[in-house]
Amino acid sequence: MDKPTSVTRDSAPASVHINRVSKAYGEEWERQQVLEDLNLEISPGQLTAIVGPSGCGKSTIVNLVAGFEKPDSGTITMNGEAITGPGIDRMVVFQETALLPWLTTYRNVVFGPKLRGDMDPRELEAEANRIIDTVGLSEFKDKYPLQLSGGMQRRAELARAMINHPLLMIMDEPFRGLDAMTRELMQEFYLHLFEESRRTNMFVTSEIEEAIFLADQVVVLSNRPATVREIIEIKLERPRNFEMLSTSEAYDYKRQAMEILHEEALKSFKRTGGQDDFLDAYAKRAE
Amino acid sequence: MNPNKATKTESPSSLEPPTGFWLFLYRANKGVRTSTPYLMFFGIALWLVTYYLFNEGWKLPLFNKIPGPVEVITEWISRDPIFGMSLFTEAYHTNIYVSCQRILIAFSIATSVGVPLGLFMGWSKTFRDYTFPILETLRPIPILAWVPLAIIMFSGFETPIIFLATLASLFVTTLNTLLGVDSIDESYFRAAGCLGSKPRHVFWHVVLPGAMPFIFTGLQISVGVAWFSLVAAEMISGDFGLGYMIMDSYMQNKYVTMVMAMITLGFVGWLTSAMVRFAGDRMMQWRVRALALEGR
Numbered sequence: 082m083d084k085p086t087s088v089t090r091d092s093a094p095a096s097v098h099i100n101r102v103s104k105a106y107g108e109e110w111e112r113q114q115v116l117e118d119l120n121l122e123i124s125p126g127q128l129t130a131i132v133g134p135s136g137c138g139k140s141t142i143v144n145l146v147a148g149f150e151k152p153d154s155g156t157i158t159m160n161g162e163a164i165t166g167p168g169i170d171r172m173v174v175f176q177e178t179a180l181l182p183w184l185t186t187y188r189n190v191v192f193g194p195k196l197r198g199d200m201d202p203r204e205l206e207a208e209a210n211r212i213i214d215t216v217g218l219s220e221f222k223d224k225y226p227l228q229l230s231g232g233m234q235r236r237a238e239l240a241r242a243m244i245n246h247p248l249l250m251i252m253d254e255p256f257r258g259l260d261a262m263t264r265e266l267m268q269e270f271y272l273h274l275f276e277e278s279r280r281t282n283m284f285v286t287s288e289i290e291e292a293i294f295l296a297d298q299v300v301v302l303s304n305r306p307a308t309v310r311e312i313i314e315i316k317l318e319r320p321r322n323f324e325m326l327s328t329s330e331a332y333d334y335k336r337q338a339m340e341i342l343h344e345e346a347l348k349s350f351k352r353t354g355g356q357d358d359f360l361d362a363y364a365k366r367a368e
Numbered sequence: 369m370n371p372n373k374a375t376k377t378e379s380p381s382s383l384e385p386p387t388g389f390w391l392f393l394y395r396a397n398k399g400v401r402t403s404t405p406y407l408m409f410f411g412i413a414l415w416l417v418t419y420y421l422f423n424e425g426w427k428l429p430l431f432n433k434i435p436g437p438v439e440v441i442t443e444w445i446s447r448d449p450i451f452g453m454s455l456f457t458e459a460y461h462t463n464i465y466v467s468c469q470r471i472l473i474a475f476s477i478a479t480s481v482g483v484p485l486g487l488f489m490g491w492s493k494t495f496r497d498y499t500f501p502i503l504e505t506l507r508p509i510p511i512l513a514w515v516p517l518a519i520i521m522f523s524g525f526e527t528p529i530i531f532l533a534t535l536a537s538l539f540v541t542t543l544n545t546l547l548g549v550d551s552i553d554e555s556y557f558r559a560a561g562c563l564g565s566k567p568r569h570v571f572w573h574v575v576l577p578g579a580m581p582f583i584f585t586g587l588q589i590s591v592g593v594a595w596f597s598l599v600a601a602e603m604i605s606g607d608f609g610l611g612y613m614i615m616d617s618y619m620q621n622k623y624v625t626m627v628m629a630m631i632t633l634g635f636v637g638w639l640t641s642a643m644v645r646f647a648g649d650r651m652m653q654w655r656v657r658a659l660a661l662e663g664r
Contacts, residue, residue: 147558147562149558149561166561167558167561167562168562168564169562169563169564171562172562172563173558173559173562175555175558175559176555177555179553179555179556179558179559180559181556181559181560181573181574181577182654182655182658183577183578183580183652183654183655184654192560192563192573193562193563193564193565196563196564196565196566196569196573197563197564225653225654225657225658226654227654227655227657227658227661228657228658228661241563245563245564
């Protein structure tokens with residue numbers, strides 16, 4: 082948590098190893114095993130997307146890697162060092178916006194460096210303005226988050242993360258809840274940022290197409306307790322554009338991922354119980 | 369429906385916002401073009417007319433013994449009041465002044481103790497575990513039950529009255545502040561942690577501003593509660609003040625003065641909560657502006 086940024090800044094992108102990690106929630110008599118012996122590697126300078134059926138424990142992985150929670154067993158290391166708590170070398174962009182509503186865009190962006198006092202004030206101001214400009218919010222830097230649209234809020238949050246020069250960006254379904262148009266624009270924009278910086282990115286999503294469009298590899302998780310079902314290497318060229326999504330290659334990736342997710346979703350329905358009526362109806366339709 | 373909504377996401381308007389006097393004029397102009405001032409005026413008039421009809425007009429038995437609006441208003445603006453108190457007498461002003469001063473002291477003490485107390489209770493689990501049972505045991509004791517204790521503990525008129533008003537107001541402020549901290553979304557704490565905040569940073573930059581909306585809701589209630597207990601205390605043991613004025617004029621059968629004091633109390637109470645609201649709006653621009661975009 083207290084590591085100085087000067088060390089982390091401009092150093093090589095990080096790699097993350099999740100080694101036999103288990104995590105369960107709830108009281109002893111109703112324990113829900115969310116992760117069990119999960120092994121996962123996030124390669125340096127790559128964009129790794131994690132997809133899985135809803136409720137499979139994607140957010141738990143985020144919380145563990147970010148350091149908000151600790152695993153019951155197993156280890157998580159970044160560049161060989163165990164993760165013990167949240168730190169500025171790993172920035173999270175949250176599902177729903179976590180901009181502080183009582184600070185303006187600008188003040189949200191400079192929040193971290195200003196508290197830590199690890200940047201020269203003038204340098205910070207210039208850097209903040211540059212980053213705010215990069216995400217196209219110069220005109221809105223004195224507005225409060227609640228005055229911004231959903232897409233702007235996400236960009237402000239990206240800016241707030243980027244100014245800290247993290248080694249790892251953790252994106253927890255960041256574009257969920259945006260309308261389709263804004264979502265596409267944000268995906269493209271985010272992709273540009275990644276392709277320029279080549280920072281290690283972990284991108285959690287429930288949208289397969291989003292994962293294929295953005296990622297170098299797509300990790301498909303199984304149902305709860307989550308384990309890695311499949312890792313699909315996405316060999317689409319970079320820089321990418323939306324047209325690539327209609328190539329046969331992309332289509333194959335998509336089908337592959339869909340099949341696994343479909344199986345897992347059905348398993349999940351069978352296991353939760355009380356869904357028998359739905360499964361009957363579903364089976365009839367499928368015939 | 370709402371013309372402001374469309375501008376929410378677009379580039380900021382090129383119009384410069386008016387400031388100072390011009391802003392006041394703009395608002396006043398906008399205000400008279402809505403139905404609000406007329407409805408308010410109509411509401412007051414309707415209330416006065418009903419009061420007049422029940423009392424001086426139809427002389428309903430229930431209203432027989434209390435003074436009517438004409439009688440009260442005449443006395444109020446009289447330079448030579450029959451019962452000795454009106455807008456032009458010093459005694460009337462002294463009573464208002466004394467009560468307001470007591471409220472100011474009680475409210476200030478309650479706020480400066482209650483807000484930090486509530487913040488700490490919300491912020492630190494340990495501190496909360498220590499203090500919550502005490503708060504929850506003392507809070508349900510009605511303020512009137514404290515009166516004898518206050519009189520035994522403190523001497524004179526002033527201190528027991530202020531003590532009672534402070535106590536009532538303190539509980540409300542503390543509890544609301546505590547709830548305010550509880551209401552803060554977990555993701556703000558996580559974001560702050562991610563960005564390298566230390567606990568004291570979290571306290572000043574997340575806990576305090578995050579609890580602010582609840583704190584000000586609490587303060588509005590607390591100033592009302594302070595008035596309530598102040599008047600109760602003044603009725604029981606007092607030398608001056610609006611509560612004393614009500615009780616004293618009742619004892620001496622000066623019912624006109626009594627009603628006058630009641631209405632005065634209403635106005636002054638309204639004014640104090642408006643002041644708290646105003647202060648809250650000034651301190652929470654982020655919220656005011658967001659609500660304004662929604663047309664509220």
